Amino acid sequence: MAEEKEPAHHGGAHAVAAARLHGVSTMFTLSGGHVFPLYDGAVKADPPMRMVDVRHEQTAVFAAEATARLTRNPGLAVVTAGPGVTNTVSAITTAWFNGSPVVVLGGRAPDYRWGSGGLQEIDHPPLLAPVTKRAWTEHQASAVGAAVDEAFRLATAPHRGPVFLDFAMEALFGDGGPGLPATAPGGAEPAAGPDPADVEAIAGLLARASRPVLVLGSDVWLTGAEAAAREAACELRLPVIANGQGRGILPAGHELLVTRARSAAFGDADLVLVAGTPLDFRLGYGEFGGRDGNAPAQVVHVADSPGHLATHCPLAASAAGDLTGFFTALAAAVPKALGQAGATAPPWADTWLPRLSAAARGAIAADQALMTSDADPVHPMRVYGELARVLEDDAVVIGDGGDFVSYAGKYLEPQRPGGWLDPGPYGCLGTGLGYAIAARIARPSSQVVLLLGDGAAGFSLMDVDTLVRHRLPVVMICGNNGIWALEKYPMQALYGYDVLADLQPGCRYDEVVRALGGAGETVTTPDAIGPALRRAFDSGLPYLVNVITDPAVAYPRSTTGV
Ligand SMILES: Cc1ncc(C[n+]2csc(CCOP(=O)(O)OP(=O)(O)O)c2C)c(N)n1
Numbered sequence: 001m002a003e004e005k006e007p008a009h010h011g012g013a014h015a016v017a018a019a020r021l022h023g024v025s026t027m028f029t030l031s032g033g034h035v036f037p038l039y040d041g042a043v044k045a046d047p048p049m050r051m052v053d054v055r056h057e058q059t060a061v062f063a064a065e066a067t068a069r070l071t072r073n074p075g076l077a078v079v080t081a082g083p084g085v086t087n088t089v090s091a092i093t094t095a096w097f098n099g100s101p102v103v104v105l106g107g108r109a110p111d112y113r114w115g116s117g118g119l120q121e122i123d124h125p126p127l128l129a130p131v132t133k134r135a136w137t138e139h140q141a142s143a144v145g146a147a148v149d150e151a152f153r154l155a156t157a158p159h160r161g162p163v164f165l166d167f168a169m170e171a172l173f174g175d176g177g178p179g180l181p182a183t184a185p186g187g188a189e190p191a192a193g194p195d196p197a198d199v200e201a202i203a204g205l206l207a208r209a210s211r212p213v214l215v216l217g218s219d220v221w222l223t224g225a226e227a228a229a230r231e232a233a234c235e236l237r238l239p240v241i242a243n244g245q246g247r248g249i250l251p252a253g254h255e256l257l258v259t260r261a262r263s264a265a266f267g268d269a270d271l272v273l274v275a276g277t278p279l280d281f282r283l284g285y286g287e288f289g290g291r292d293g294n295a296p297a298q299v300v301h302v303a304d305s306p307g308h309l310a311t312h313c314p315l316a317a318s319a320a321g322d323l324t325g326f327f328t329a330l331a332a333a334v335p336k337a338l339g340q341a342g343a344t345a346p347p348w349a350d351t352w353l354p355r356l357s358a359a360a361r362g363a364i365a366a367d368q369a370l371m372t373s374d375a376d377p378v379h380p381m382r383v384y385g386e387l388a389r390v391l392e393d394d395a396v397v398i399g400d401g402g403d404f405v406s407y408a409g410k411y412l413e414p415q416r417p418g419g420w421l422d423p424g425p426y427g428c429l430g431t432g433l434g435y436a437i438a439a440r441i442a443r444p445s446s447q448v449v450l451l452l453g454d455g456a457a458g459f460s461l462m463d464v465d466t467l468v469r470h471r472l473p474v475v476m477i478c479g480n481n482g483i484w485a486l487e488k489y490p491m492q493a494l495y496g497y498d499v500l501a502d503l504q505p506g507c508r509y510d511e512v513v514r515a516l517g518g519a520g521e522t523v524t525t526p527d528a529i530g531p532a533l534r535r536a537f538d539s540g541l542p543y544l545v546n547v548i549t550d551p552a553v554a555y556p557r558s559t560t561g562v
Pocket residue numbers: 400401402403404405427428429430452453454455456457479481483484485486487
């Protein structure tokens with residue numbers, strides 16, 4: 001006889017109902033008694049909420065974070081008290097750096113025994129306060145629904161980011177009352193548009209520039225401003241450099257996309273407008289221009305909220321607010337400003353843009369030599385030459401590793417936005433399996449490819465077990481050079497020798513995946529890569545192609561980010 005499912009109304013059920021009102025459809029978690037009511041709430045919800053149980057809490061939060069970055073709805077992770085929470089710190093910090101709307105709900109030892117040494121009794125919020133928008137404890141069962149609602153509102157309000165909330169056991173197990181939360185409209189208030197005077201000032205600077213560059217960062221995608229950004233760039237004929245999840249807003253091969261002419265663009269620019277990303281180490285801390293005796297470039301910073309405008313470098317102008325509103329207003333204001341300056345067309349469209357476009361095309365053409373390299377051992381770029389042939393336009397490509405992923409970030413240009421996921425500026429190794437689990441769920445019909453350095457693989461490969469149990473096929477490509485290349489070569493450069501930078505050469509990471517119930521193979525020659533990738537995509541299984549690459553190849557790096 002089928003078991004009759006009684007609707008639950010403990011705090012856990014209220015939490016699940018409140019999360020669902022904010023568009024959450026999946027809970028990522030790893031079991032622990034302190035959070036059982038959240039599972040019971042998910043099981044007994046109508047319809048039940050999907051739960052994906054992983055092998056490390058870090059993976060649960062990375063999966064919630066990637067859900068947020070791919071779907072632009074908030075992600076949810078549930079972790080048990082004590083070590084369940086402390087295991088999430090790197091992943092929550094990654095969400096903090098990426099501005100990803102993630103809610104992490106934690107269990108917590110009961111209030112009635114607090115201070116007497118209960119199992120896993122530790123006050124979590126002070127540990128997480130510096131890396132969340134808010135971290136707090138709910139003590140009352142009747143207030144759990146409202147607290148979770150508040151957590152999601154905060155996480156999704158500009159500037160988005162992670163929120164942590166834990167529940168005393170009494171709150172989660174206690175009766176929250178019969179009526180589950182049902183009225184809260186999902187989502188936060190939309191961001192207000194930027195101040196029109198700021199947009200006009202920026203338009204004026206642009207109208208007087210002769211070598212401008214527009215940088216599109218992750219927040220352009222995360223806040224849904226990609227169409228407005230593309231239209232503004234096209235209308236104003238602005239050369240574009242794409243960064244992070246801004247990659248793909250202009251498709252590979254677009255004449256305005258000059259990411260591959262980055263050093264000429266940034267070195268010779270007289271104005272750089274950076275939108276939706278911090279002016280951090282990835283953008284030379286906001287210092288541009290000044291090459292060959294030119295004056296330094298004027299810098300304009302645009303962010304979705306005032307607190308995210310750079311304060312560490314001089315800005316010629318700035319604007320804060322809804323990025324769609326910004327780009328729409330800019331596209332209207334620049335032609336007016338140009339008209340006032342007596343110009344009919346943007347002056348940069350005649351020489352500056354064609355110069356950068358030609359440089360970008362030249363760089364892409366020059367890549368072909370290494371992307372088709374017959375070198376044996378395999379050159380890592382050959383892997384990307386082969387992958388580019390089989391990759392579909394809507395693929396999600398995830399990078400977790402050092403040099404191997406730097407090559408992908410530079411040479412694999414996405415066709416669409418929202419298809420590229422790297423760890424972002426926090427640079428945390430180990431995002432791979434969590435991101436891949438989430439990508440497979442968020443994009444059920446797209447190819448999902450996880451690029452793993454062999455070092456990076458060690459942080460999360462056990463979660464292939466999660467892919468297997470939840471039937472989530474992902475193609476993994478391990479760039480297996482047997483070393484931590486991104487540390488080995490910088491250490492050699494600094495000290496003339498290296499230590500602690502070697503891994504097992506030729507390690508069979510594919511056998512690990514097979515042992516966990518997936519499939520895979522090791523590839524040692526360039527010609528074998530393409531057929532192996534096709535087998536991987538056709539398998540319908542979690543499949544790892546373990547490509548033994550040349551450890552003597554170091555990514556040509558001009559900065560270590562330090
Ligand atoms: C959690 C964490 N630990 C250590 C580092 C430092 N780190 C950055 S890149 C790198 C090497 C990565 O090696 P691998 O994944 O094998 O890629 P490769 O550089 O060899 O291509 C290390 C250790 C880090 N970024 N994150």
